[in-house]
Amino acid sequence: MNAPLRRVGVVVMILFGLLFANLNWIQAYKADEYRNSDYNGRVQVAEYDRKRGNIEASGTALATSKATSGELRFQRTYPGAAKYAHVLGYKPVNLADTGIEEFENDFLAGTSDQLIASRVKDLFTGDQTGGGNVLLTLSRRAQDTAYEQLRNNRNNVTRGAAVAIDPGTGAVQALVSMPSFDPNPLASHDTDAATAAYNKLEQDADGPLKNRALGEVLPPGSTFKIVVAAAALENGVGKGTEIAAGPSWTPPTSGTPIRNAVPSICPEAQVTLAEAVRESCNTGFAQLGVRLGAEKIKQKAREFGFEQDDLGVGQLGEGGHGVAASRTGTMENADGGDDPGALAQSSIGQRDVRMTPLQGALIAATVAHDGSQMRPYVVQQLLGPDRTTVYHTAEPDELRRPISGQVASDLRDMMVSVVEDGTGKNAQISGYTVGGKTGTAQSAPDRPDHGWFIGFALDKNGKPVSAVCVVLEQAGPGGSAEAARIAGQVMRAAIADRGGR
Amino acid sequence: MTAPATPAPSPATVGEQPGVRLARSRRNAELSLLLLAMVLVAAYGAMVEANVLDTVTADFWMPAAALTAVFLGLHLAIRFLAPFADPALLPAVALLNGIGVGFLRRLDLAKATPAEREDLAIFAGTGGRQLAWTLASVILAAGLLALIRDHRSVSRYAYTLGLAGIVLVMIPAVLPRSISEINGAKLWIRIGGFSIQPGEFAKLALLAFFAYYLVRKREVLSLASRRFLGIDFPRGRDLGPVVVVWLISLLVLVFEKDLGTSLLYFGMFVVTLYIATERVSWLLIGLVLFFGGAYLAYVLGETVGGPFANFYLRAQIWLDPFADPYEDGYQLVQGLLALGTGGLFGAGPGGGQPLKLPEVQNDFIFAGIGEEIGLFGLSALLVVYLLIVERGLRAALAVRDSFGKLLAGGLAFTLGLQVFVIVGGISKLIPLTGQTTPFLSAGGSSLMANWLLIAVLLRVSDAARRPVTGVGGKAARPSGGPPEQLHGAPTEVIRP
Numbered sequence: 001m002n003a004p005l006r007r008v009g010v011v012v013m014i015l016f017g018l019l020f021a022n023l024n025w026i027q028a029y030k031a032d033e034y035r036n037s038d039y040n041g042r043v044q045v046a047e048y049d050r051k052r053g054n055i056e057a058s059g060t061a062l063a064t065s066k067a068t069s070g071e072l073r074f075q076r077t078y079p080g081a082a083k084y085a086h087v088l089g090y091k092p093v094n095l096a097d098t099g100i101e102e103f104e105n106d107f108l109a110g111t112s113d114q115l116i117a118s119r120v121k122d123l124f125t126g127d128q129t130g131g132g133n134v135l136l137t138l139s140r141r142a143q144d145t146a147y148e149q150l151r152n153n154r155n156n157v158t159r160g161a162a163v164a165i166d167p168g169t170g171a172v173q174a175l176v177s178m179p180s181f182d183p184n185p186l187a188s189h190d191t192d193a194a195t196a197a198y199n200k201l202e203q204d205a206d207g208p209l210k211n212r213a214l215g216e217v218l219p220p221g222s223t224f225k226i227v228v229a230a231a232a233l234e235n236g237v238g239k240g241t242e243i244a245a246g247p248s249w250t251p252p253t254s255g256t257p258i259r260n261a262v263p264s265i266c267p268e269a270q271v272t273l274a275e276a277v278r279e280s281c282n283t284g285f286a287q288l289g290v291r292l293g294a295e296k297i298k299q300k301a302r303e304f305g306f307e308q309d310d311l312g313v314g315q316l317g318e319g320g321h322g323v324a325a326s327r328t329g330t331m332e333n334a335d336g337g338d339d340p341g342a343l344a345q346s347s348i349g350q351r352d353v354r355m356t357p358l359q360g361a362l363i364a365a366t367v368a369h370d371g372s373q374m375r376p377y378v379v380q381q382l383l384g385p386d387r388t389t390v391y392h393t394a395e396p397d398e399l400r401r402p403i404s405g406q407v408a409s410d411l412r413d414m415m416v417s418v419v420e421d422g423t424g425k426n427a428q429i430s431g432y433t434v435g436g437k438t439g440t441a442q443s444a445p446d447r448p449d450h451g452w453f454i455g456f457a458l459d460k461n462g463k464p465v466s467a468v469c470v471v472l473e474q475a476g477p478g479g480s481a482e483a484a485r486i487a488g489q490v491m492r493a494a495i496a497d498r499g500g501r
Numbered sequence: 502m503t504a505p506a507t508p509a510p511s512p513a514t515v516g517e518q519p520g521v522r523l524a525r526s527r528r529n530a531e532l533s534l535l536l537l538a539m540v541l542v543a544a545y546g547a548m549v550e551a552n553v554l555d556t557v558t559a560d561f562w563m564p565a566a567a568l569t570a571v572f573l574g575l576h577l578a579i580r581f582l583a584p585f586a587d588p589a590l591l592p593a594v595a596l597l598n599g600i601g602v603g604f605l606r607r608l609d610l611a612k613a614t615p616a617e618r619e620d621l622a623i624f625a626g627t628g629g630r631q632l633a634w635t636l637a638s639v640i641l642a643a644g645l646l647a648l649i650r651d652h653r654s655v656s657r658y659a660y661t662l663g664l665a666g667i668v669l670v671m672i673p674a675v676l677p678r679s680i681s682e683i684n685g686a687k688l689w690i691r692i693g694g695f696s697i698q699p700g701e702f703a704k705l706a707l708l709a710f711f712a713y714y715l716v717r718k719r720e721v722l723s724l725a726s727r728r729f730l731g732i733d734f735p736r737g738r739d740l741g742p743v744v745v746v747w748l749i750s751l752l753v754l755v756f757e758k759d760l761g762t763s764l765l766y767f768g769m770f771v772v773t774l775y776i777a778t779e780r781v782s783w784l785l786i787g788l789v790l791f792f793g794g795a796y797l798a799y800v801l802g803e804t805v806g807g808p809f810a811n812f813y814l815r816a817q818i819w820l821d822p823f824a825d826p827y828e829d830g831y832q833l834v835q836g837l838l839a840l841g842t843g844g845l846f847g848a849g850p851g852g853g854q855p856l857k858l859p860e861v862q863n864d865f866i867f868a869g870i871g872e873e874i875g876l877f878g879l880s881a882l883l884v885v886y887l888l889i890v891e892r893g894l895r896a897a898l899a900v901r902d903s904f905g906k907l908l909a910g911g912l913a914f915t916l917g918l919q920v921f922v923i924v925g926g927i928s929k930l931i932p933l934t935g936q937t938t939p940f941l942s943a944g945g946s947s948l949m950a951n952w953l954l955i956a957v958l959l960r961v962s963d964a965a966r967r968p969v970t971g972v973g974g975k976a977a978r979p980s981g982g983p984p985e986q987l988h989g990a991p992t993e994v995i996r997p
Contacts, residue, residue: 001906002898004776008910009894011772012917016887019921020880022930026840027876034841039826039834042842042854042872 048072048093051130053108053385055088055100057138058497063088063101065130068189076101076187082180083147086211087138087172087321087378090183094191095198100134100379103319107132107382107391114391118384132391135381137171139164142466145493146174149486150470155451157482159473161212161357164490167365167456167464169396170374172313173494174468177212179204214313214323217354218471221441221480222280223452224301224349226363226411229277229285231292231300233407239414242270245284251340258286258344261440277414278422280438282348289347294331294338297347301328303402304363305373306355313358315379316394326359327352349441360454360469364436367415368456368464371408375399415455419484424453426481427488432465432495433458434488438480443473451479457491465498466491527588528580534592535576539569542599545850549607552851563623564606567632568599571639578643582650583963587896590962593889594940594955597882598635598948601941603850604870605631611856627862627943634945641949642956652960656713656904663710669703670749670766674756681757688757688935700762701937701950704769704915705957711770712907715777719903722778760795760812761922761934767791768918773911777903819932832859836868836927847875862943864935868927883924886939889955890917896962909961912954 026034034040051074055063062084065074076091078084089099097105106112110119110131118129146162153160157178164173185197201209210216237243245266250257259282260266266281276284289297298306305311306326314320329352331343345351358376366373375397382392403411415435418424423438436455443450456467468490470483543565550557572595579586606628613626623629649655655662673681673688681689689696715722749766757763771787795812802813814829822830822837835858843853855861855869862869871879893913897906919939926933937947 001776001779001903001910004779005894005897005906005910008772008776008914009891012890012894012914013887015917015921016883018930019883019924019928022925022928023840023871023876023879023883026837026928027844027871027879030837031841031844034838035844037838037841039823040838040842042838042857045854046848046852 045071047109048074050074050110052076052091053110053131053133055104055108055134055136057084057136057143058140060140062136063091070189072189075189078183078187081182081184083143083176084138085180085183086177086213087136087175088183090186092186092194092198093189094194095186099321100136100314103314103321104134104379104382108134110385114382115384118386129385132385133383133387134379135383137166137173137378137380137394138175139173139494139497141497142174142490142494143176146176146470146486146490147178147180149489150176150178150472153472153475153482153486155472155475155479155482157451157472157475157479158206159212160471160475161216162468162470162486162490163213163357163361164466164468164494165361165365165374165376166494167369167467168374169394170316170365170376170399171380171394171396172376172378173466173497174490175213175378177210177216179206179208181208211321212471212473213357214321215356216471216473217324217326217356218450218473219351219353219441219443220349220355220360221439221450221452222282222285222349223360223363223437223439223454223469224347224353224355225277225280225285226367226415226437226454227301227304228289228292228297228347229273229414230304230403230407230411231296232273232288233410234300234403235292235296237273237288239274239410240272242272243276243284244287245269245271245276245281247283249283249286249344251286251290251344253340256341256345258282258348274414274417277437278417280418280423285347286344290338290340290343294343294346297343298328298331300402301326303400304366305359305400305402311376313376313378315382315392316375316377316397320378323358324356326355329353349439357469357471360452360471361467364415364454364456364469365464365467366402367408367411367435368458368467369408370405371403372401373399412456412458419455423480424455424484426485427453427455427491429457429488429492429495431460432491433462434491436484436487438484440480448474448476449479451475451481451483453480453483453487455484455487455491457495459495466494526580526584528576528584531579531588531591532576534588535572535595536569538592538596538599539565539572541596542568542603545600545603546606548849549603549610549851552849553607553610560623564602564628564632565599567623568595568602568635571636575639575643578646579959582643582646583959585963585966585968586959587892587962587966589888589892590955590959593885593892594952597885597940600870600882601866601943602628602631602635604628604855604866604873604941605862605943607851608855608862608869610851611854631943631948634948637945638949638952642952642959645953645956646960649957649960652905652908652957652964653902655709655908656716659710659713662706663714666703666706666710667749669699669706672699674752688759688762696946698937698944698946700757701946702953704765705912705950705953707766708769708773708911708915709908711773712904712911715773715907716903719777722774722780722783759934760815760932761919761926761936764791764922764934765915765919765936769911769915772914772918773907776910777907815932815934819929822929832865833927833929833933835859836865837929839865839868839872840928843872843875843879845876847871847873847878849873863937864923864933864942865927866941866943867924867938870941883920886917886920890914890920892962893958896958896965899965900961901965905961905964909958909965912957916951916954 052065054061062080063078065076068075089101091097091101108131115132142164150160150162160178162176166173181201186194188194246269247263247267248257248259265279266284271281271284306328309325311323312320331346333339342351346353362373377394380394381390384391412435415437416433419427419434419436424436427434427436434457436453439452441450451472454469457465459465468487470487472479472483543562546565547557547561550561609626609628680691688698688700690699774783798809798812799816802809818830818833822833826834839858850873853872858865858869890913893909897910900906916939919936923936923938925931937944939951
């Protein structure tokens with residue numbers, strides 16, 4: 001009887017092998033699906049057992065967890081309400097996480113691999129240490145100013161965005177998208193109420209959940225002239241070089257004439273490049289663009305960061321808020337040659353050219369920082385639950401170098417003249433040298449124009465302290481002037497937070 | 502089987518008897534392994550307290566110490582009553598039993614209010630009751646070892662045991678539902694707050710009967726056959742007993758609404774039949790009959806309903822538990838979610854939320870434990886079960902008499918099959934049935950019956966490993982003794 005007994009032994013091993021294989025299927029392959037299943041109530045409860053870490057900026061908690069007596073032991077609250085919503089995101093019980101709450105979730109929740117030591121320590125001390133804290137680069141004053149000024153803009157615009165970065169490091173000083181929303185109801189432990197609040201925001205026609213500063217692409221209008229001017233400076237055109245202008249210019253093969261915003265702008269046949277920038281001369285830049293050719297303009301735009309679709313603003317070099325790609329669009333005919341009509345319109349930031357507010361701020365920051373574009377980031381430091389151990393400190397890092405120091409210097413001079421006695425006077429800050437470029441972009445034939453401003457501020461030593469981009473969607477007449485005013489206020493606040501005036 | 506019913510072991514058989522070759526009792530190895538197992542149980546208890554209470558209380562070791570005392574008692578009994586028994590069986594079973602008690606105590610801690618937690622007495626709650634059941638079971642196992650000094654003496658009572666087994670199986674089927682039904686399966690006798698599962702004991706009694714019956718009928722069943730399609734099939738009249746058992750198991754399926762028990766009995770019988778006759782045809786017949794019957798029950802459940810409806814529903818849940826995740830599929834869905842949440846490493850002992858699982862102290866204890874110890878921990882538990890089963894089969898291989906081989910082999914396989922049925926059930930490998938998880942689930946019947954099963958395996962392994970020219974008097978004598986002397990079965994010497 002030993003042979004069949006052995007075979008029975010093999011059969012038992014096969015049965016147990018099946019059990020083992022099936023457990024692998026469930027606990028390894030399907031584990032994530034089951035763990036995050038809608039029917040699974042346990043993961044949430046465990047996650048809310050541990051005090052989630054703070055998100056802070058300038059020493060103030062922007063997101064914090066408060067003990068409750070419910071089954072979920074901690075309630076996530078956002079003291080700043082709508083002001084920081086698009087940077088922080090939110091951590092709802094039943095909906096998807098977004099923003100910092102999403103991409104720094106592991107560290108905030110205390111489940112990150114980096115925090116293994118404190119979890120092991122908990123095992124011995126019996127404490128339940130909370131999650132780690134995330135410190136942001138945001139300047140509270142700049143953020144406050146950007147939020148308040150956008151909300152109370154003089155053109156009564158309901159949609160817009162403002163983003164300010166430190167040109168020398170890439171640290172984000174302010175990031176506001178308008179309209180914003182209060183994330184507190186979304187984090188409610190009453191999941192029905194949270195869902196209702198979310199649906200209301202989701203259905204709002206103005207799209208408050210959208211982060212316009214990073215995710216909206218709009219025609220940049222005249223702010224794009226900085227890119228064209230950079231291409232021109234590298235191709236034998238100097239600040240003082242005379243370029244063709246005029247009250248109106250019709251590109252060959254195109255029936256639509258290019259005109260200036262008002263007849264008083266560059267009616268003469270020729271103006272210098274500097275004058276064209278200062279007055280925002282459309283006819284001049286349209287002809288300059290056609291002269292340079294589509295390839296040079298597209299190349300320069302790419303070097304500034306257009307077409308990049310994988311940029312993230314979070315920790316340096318790691319994930320973060322996704323940034324939409326800015327595009328130059330098509331400027332060629334079907335046969336591959338330049339289409340002068342399209343090229344002329346693209347050169348003044350119309351046609352198919354699209355830009356995010358962050359891209360605008362990056363262009364200004366690059367000009368201010370001698371041609372070096374720093375990688376934008378918003379997470380300054382990861383601080384352990386004990387608030388003394390530092391797990392990560394941002395080390396600024398150059399993203400790209402689109403222009404030489406000389407070109408940057410020329411562009412800087414021209415942009416400063418825009419603010420000092422051109423279209424961007426509203427952005428002036430006493431004691432600082434401010435440069436910039438306004439933009440007025442046609443959105444749709446029957447809609448008001450978008451108002452743009454990109455700019456930077458230099459201190460007395462010529463060191464850049466802030467670069468900013470403000471956009472007011474469909475602001476109509478005076479939109480870019482209002483954008484310039486807001487930009488000046490935001491930069492002034494950023495300077496004040498740094499200990500300046 | 503080349504020489505059925507050989508009176509003396511052939512040289513080939515001797516070579517397959519590790520016990521003879523070693524001729525050592527290995528009791529000290531058993532003691533060390535047992536203490537190691539108890540250290541693991543104590544560590545498990547400490548981790549549970551650290552996670553649930555946020556602190557390890559000063560008396561976290563008390564349940565483990567109580568278990569250690571109980572098992573040391575059994576260890577001493579084995580030293581005297583079965584000195585050559587397999588040294589791995591007791592520690593392996595003790596580990597499972599200890600983890601079971603620890604997990605049930607962990608459930609008590611989770612249910613208790615924070616104020617009650619700190620001073621939860623060791624005999625309080627489900628965990629404490631399980632501890633008491635362990636003590637009773639171990640005393641029973643030691644008693645069985647003392648009572649039956651030679652496993653072959655069991656065969657004298659084979660028909661009594663067989664009848665008792667059938668009666669035990671049938672009791673819940675004929676009792677009114679109010680007394681016998683728990684969670685849709687009529688497997689119980691409930692008197693007051695006390696419930697026993699007679700089927701757990703029935704499998705021991707039935708197996709003893711099977712082993713005896715098959716040793717007697719082995720020759721006829723294996724040799725009188727017709728060849729068809731290259732496979733030897735038994736004669737029609739020899740099929741009788743198999744058909745009877747098949748009918749009993751189908752009746753269990755229909756009237757006790759329990760596929761698992763049915764599968765268990767039938768698998769148990771078919772496998773002992775196969776071991777006895779070495780005829781693969783019996784396995785084929787058994788598989789065809791079982792799956793044919795199950796399929797028939799499924800079809801009847803779909804069309805006719807009535808007593809078959811429950812089986813049909815269970816099969817439907819198995820096919821797609823998420824179709825009705827809050828009602829019919831709730832148990833299985835929650836079991837799968839618990840296992841999935843545990844993932845590879847688990848939440849740590851005490852770190853999970855087993856109270857979200859229905860029936861976590863019984864059917865779903867493996868899923869509840871799996872949430873906390875993960876795939877790695879569960880794999881370790883499966884290996885411990887496999888070790889027990891394979892050690893039982895090893896005893897069957899090494900023991901010299903046919904009755905012992907069938908008894909140990911059948912019991913070991915039954916234990917393995919039960920683990921397969923319940924673990925496969927909660928992990929959606931097969932339709933879920935109401936089996937207990939041996940040594941882990943809360944409940945006295947299951948624990949006692951399985952400890953008795955282990956006692957029988959210990960007894961057989963003692964006989965298997967005892968040196969032929971052994972120590973001791975009467976108990977050692979039967980080594981090599983042919984079973985015919987006891988049974989005097991005339992059929993065994995009839996050769997066609």
